[in-house]
Amino acid sequence: MASVTSLPHPDMSEVRLTDVLFALSDPARLEIVRELAGGPLSMAECGTFNPALPKSTKSHLFKVLREAGVVRNEPQGRGRVLHLRRDELDRAFPGLLDSVLAAAV
Amino acid sequence: MASVTSLPHPDMSEVRLTDVLFALSDPARLEIVRELAGGPLSMAECGTFNPALPKSTKSHLFKVLREAGVVRNEPQGRGRVLHLRRDELDRAFPGLLDSVLAAAV
DNA sequence: AGGATTGTTCAAGTATTATCGAACCATGGC
């Protein structure tokens, strides 16, 4: 089985608006995005809004965000760091992330 | 059974961002919203991107959009007119609709 | 090497959503 240290990320050119909107349409995922807007975080640092969340569930939330092109998940040390793909998203969908992050909870 | 001529619409104060994002996250629904951005349309006039869509399916798409606070559905004559709740959405989620409508298909 | 740490993947169950025909409801016009 292939190594899994590096996960696949879609190129922004193949990211569809509806996929991004869907990824952001879940409260838990949106909250994660809000946290990542402050800067990259490890998975452990992220998702503090619900500390009881099992790691498999959390991993799945990140997978949806990653496959939608919203976050980047990169190995670092024995863990992983999550980045919001902010600049790329801003170029592809100008104003979208800003308005979502600015909106009231 | 109660009359169904007037359908319930959520007040913007109870519309959640995630519900709006979800409503917009389906390609067919997003396309409808794009059409309505040009002005109110009857259901028959709307959804021309897929003429074969059964009316029950179409009605369901509008229901999701209506319940998410995205469109208003009002009786007119023997049919109904659909409006994008643009001003209200702009006040509640500034810039969101603009960025979504501006984005490439 | 071995163990602790940090996540990912798999699989199975549950829940939500989509689709669409058929039945129904309301209006307009004859």
Place this chain on the structure above:
DNA sequence: GCCATGGTTCGATAATACTTGAACAATCCT
């Protein structure tokens, strides 16, 4: 009243998505 028109609702089925424990993988540290 009666019928055609335009649309909603119901009910059943199919398709997606969510949740989680358990197994596995990669890295660090001693």
